Amino acid sequence: MQISFYNPTRLVFGKGKLKELGSYAKEYGKKALIVYGGGSIKKNGVFDSAVASLKDAGIDFVECGGIEPNPKIDSVRRGIDLIRKNGCDLIIAIGGGSAMDCSKAIGAGALYDGDPWDMIFHGQENVYIPTRCMPIITVPTLAATGSEMNPGAVISNSETHEKSFVQTDALFPKVAVVDPTLTLTVPKNQTGYGVCDIIVHLTESYFNGVDGTPIQDEFALATIKNCMQYGIKAYNNGSDLEAREQVQWSSILALNGFVNCGTNGAFPVHMIEHTVSGIYDITHAAGLAIINPSWMRFTITHGGNVDKFARFASYLFGIQNDGDKVKTALAGVDKYEEFLKEIGCPVRFSELNIDESNYEKIADITLKVIHDENGKLPARPALSKEDILTILKNAS
Amino acid sequence: MQISFYNPTRLVFGKGKLKELGSYAKEYGKKALIVYGGGSIKKNGVFDSAVASLKDAGIDFVECGGIEPNPKIDSVRRGIDLIRKNGCDLIIAIGGGSAMDCSKAIGAGALYDGDPWDMIFHGQENVYIPTRCMPIITVPTLAATGSEMNPGAVISNSETHEKSFVQTDALFPKVAVVDPTLTLTVPKNQTGYGVCDIIVHLTESYFNGVDGTPIQDEFALATIKNCMQYGIKAYNNGSDLEAREQVQWSSILALNGFVNCGTNGAFPVHMIEHTVSGIYDITHAAGLAIINPSWMRFTITHGGNVDKFARFASYLFGIQNDGDKVKTALAGVDKYEEFLKEIGCPVRFSELNIDESNYEKIADITLKVIHDENGKLPARPALSKEDILTILKNAS
Structure with missing residues (x-):
């Protein structure tokens, strides 16, 4: 077992923590760029509360709103311009994964002379790996991405339809101010998508990681x-604070590197989905909900770690292993798919009116972005172009 | 649920990692104070390997050996003198909890004008809380304390028989270089004690924490x-690397703040034991092995969270709850005590020739070091002097 773990983000989690935003922010700067999405935070009072806390702490700010759901590199460029024009020394991301991811790319891009697309891994020869970033404070308003406490960002390029990532130590936020009351007003569909996203973050590492990691498993x-148990509660009753808390805590754990420490799992479902939402601009988690069960079924029957799939089935759904592990494993996937439907997720591309016409393109772009020495998508086992096409077709 | 989590220590874990010590050390300094214990690292080659790696990285060093098992404040003072006389800019702790804890107190004390005992919490009016510390790299040679990746240190005062702690963000080591092969030569008794120590770190938070923390539980x-399963293997066959790896990984998890995030558990068994080993200079984990089962039995029958004890019994020992939770809970403690015997731990004071003569003193010193507003030892439920005496007597 080889583990390399580092996560210096300070986590402050709990009901009412938004009020403390200013007290953390003043440790890092005097003029913040506030990065946010479609503006729901202006309607539900979150923006006002955040600004009140910043004012109390003597912190000025500039707004960078309108970050789109799959954040575009153009938004990153816009944020960098705002920082340079206004002399901001701190970034505060208030929103979901898109606002937080965009903030990381802005924070690193503002300290880089070249174009920020250089740092997004898309098969280019010279990737720019940021070694510096402006201080960032994340304030998630959605339990899903885990971006609040990790050093990753996913950015899209609307010209090339590429959607890919940057992940490096410099991008860790300084502080994650996580106030679960901010998620009480998240609509039903976004709540379900969030739960789906969290689970896939966990399944990717669990199924694609190395052997010999019993605690991590x-x-x-x-x-x-926990995420399923409280996720369905949060979906059915958005104002259930305990459920919101547990789902949000799950979202942090799922992707802050601790739970999957040393598993070195690949993220094949994410890689395929990034291409899909890069082309169709669908919600990330909707794409995951469609691809993950199909990837699971393919993997169970094509050399995946069937023991882990069977354990997944018995641990989560109480499915008894009657000796046929493959059958047990597949029954677990069926139950998992049923759960996804219960939380309002699509499980077939047809539900989103996506037909087969771009499957070849999806497979090609995915493999262009990332592939191993045999030209396959890293996974356990690695996936050829044909494999990806089969997974996509089975999810039609 | 309120969580405040921060742990910036970089963890580098795996077979052979000791060779990389120099590459990490050179990021932080040029002249290291190497803090170690009784000298076993000079016999088993660990010291030579560490020094070779430091030399390759161009790092000079000064030795501060002979740190005793329950590190004394005098050793801290000696380390501080060595740093000042030799101009060291980095501390490397190679050893068990004592070398690592001592290093933290040295690192903070070297940047403080007063006496380092000021920072050890012992009921004094003005505690010095360190805000600065020299960079520290930990290289544990024992799986037990978890000190390698946390900001706590336990230091004893041989004059006053006080043994207490300092714990604050400034004391986080910069890097924990954890090479499980270093633990292959740990003798049987120390292996068993380590396993015991790890488990108690986990039971303290689990049983004394707040409600509503299902994932943490x-x-x-x-x-x-995991620690029990691999701990007995490591105890019975010291050269089983997989077992050593799993036990060491458990030791890190048990006390790096992540597993018990937000549980806010008190550590009553530790507090009582610190006083016992402060008086008798026994091995910390031997004291824990004696006190923990007695504390558990007392707590089960005096208002503790019986549900959690019953779950402990069923999860770890497969004891079916037949409706009488207290009975189930107590049966779990019996099994846990049996396990402690299997790994060579004492479970009664008489085994260490400790009689009742100092019980009053133990209770008094413990409550002097830490007590709540009612004068009781923080725990769930809090313990009066009488309660502590009962726990001690039942462990005679």
């Missing part, structure tokens, strides 16, 4: 179970 | 189970 399963 | 139980 238990942690992943326990977090999935 | 599962994480704690999973880590205890």
